[in-house]
Structures are given as C-alpha cells and as structure tokens.
Amino acid sequence: MTLTSQDRTIIEATQAGLPLVTRPYAVVAESLGLSEADLIERLKHLKAQGIIRRIGAAPNHYRLGMTANGMTVWDVDDAVVDSLGEKVGGLPFVTHCYRRPRALPDWPYNLFAMVHGETRDEVVAKRSEISSLLGKACRASDILFSTRILKKTGMRLRGKEG
C-alpha cells in the first residue's frame, strides 16, 4: 500500500479527530488548501483501500462506567473457530475478538475476546454467555482480568514520507 504525500498530510490532519461542526471536511480542507470535494474524494479512496476503517467515534469504557475488563480466552476446534469467532465478535459486550496462535504447552487458547463490564461479576456472567455460544467446540477457557495499566501510549503516524 503506497501513500502519497498528500495522503499523509490528510492522515496527519485528521487522525486526532475532526472538528464537530456541520461540515467538518470543509474546515479541514480549508486548512490544507484543498477543496472540500477533493478532500472527501481522497478520504473515500483511503476508505476503499482499507486504510480508513470507518468514520465515527470510540467510547471511553472507563468513563462509561465499564471499569472491569476481562480478556476471555478459548481453546476452540480449529475447524469451526472462524465461524464461531464471527458470532462471538458480534456479541454486543465484546469489544475486540481475535484468532491468535496457541503457545503450547502453556497456552492452549486460540480465540481471544475482550469483555467490558461495570463489575467483575458482570464480566464473569458474560463469559458464561460466550461459553454457551461456543458449546462443545470449546475444550478449555480462562479469563484474565487486568489488574494494572503498566503503560499506555497513543498511536500516531510519524510526520514523514512513506
């Protein structure tokens, strides 16, 4: 995937967020010396390439009272892990769901689903819902609660040509 220098400029100008006005692209376009239509056209192109996943907002789980977070992990039959993973990812309380390699013998789990809740009990109850959904295809599972954030840095594209 090759980004033009104009793409990089657009990414840098929008990755911290858009102004919350009725025509946000017009405001950003003006600051970049582009027309609103050209900026939207370029963003559509980035979206078609999969570089932009969506336009929207991300919730702050902690501020929404979702202070318990559990990484639920599952050892699911390889033959059905992808179809079941889609279902787990579709549960409203699952924020992230990934298939990852096992690390045998210590780590038999190949499906990871992050569950947020207001309390640990709530997260544990949600784990049971996932368990029912997976049924017999799941051989073992565990839940890892986060006890401390040790480091958190934002991801930012560096200001250079690619």
Add this chain to the structure above:
Amino acid sequence: MTRYLSPLERTLINRLQDDLPLVSHPFQELAQELDLSEEEVAGHIRTLRDDGLLTRFGPFFDAEALGGAFCLCAMAVTPERFEDVLTKVNAYPEVAHNYERDHKLNMWFVLATESQAAISATAEAIERDTGLPVLLFPKEREFFIGFRVNA
C-alpha cells in the same frame, strides 16, 4: 468517574460506532433520524467528547494498512522481579500498551513497529534483556462488530 447519560446520548454513542457517510454533511442522516438539527447533533457529540465519554470523532485508520506491524506479547514474571522487568520492558519505545493481568502469564504488552521483522527483533532483545521468554500472539484474524451501551 461516570455521569448520567440521556437516552439520546446513549443512542449517539451507539450510532457513532457505525460508519457515518463520507459526505459534506456527515450528521444530516443522524439529525433526520433523531429529529434534531445538524448543529444539535454536532453539539451533543462535542459535549460527549469534551466530557471524555467519547475519545474522539473522525476517521479510524487501520494501523497495519498504514504500514506498521503489531503483536500482542506475554511474559510470566515472578513478583520479586516484576518491577525490574517492567522497567526494562517499558523502556522500549516499541511497547505501546502494557497491562498486568491475573495469570501466570502476568505481563501483556503490544509491540508496535515499522515492520514485521522488527517485531521478532524487539521480542528477542527483550528476552536477552530480561532473561525471560516472550510469547508472541500475532493477530491471525479479527472478528469485530462493536460495543454497545444499553440504549
């Protein structure tokens, strides 16, 4: 710290996790749906952002499509060595997030690098530095729909 969310705010938080149209007036559709003006919709979202309930509004970029590489990693660290290992691991700028979790594998971090080769190189450097194995859990497939608050 949490605050009361109005039904409208709950609806907005949920709808903003869908994809808004890439058009000159991105809030027009939402405004019609909610029987509000576009200004009002933008204003409510601004309040949610300013109150820290939404982290930001805008395009979400696929970090891997931008050319980076990412990998979830885990280590089993004994309590006696925890602070020492933590200092060494966090010193790497490639370590983007690091969480302590209640498991034998108790240190979980994400490596963010410019290339796939740099992931293995960084993991190996951390192993040498700490004398502990680093298990790599790269994403093989993502299943994602999104999180919803009770509306």
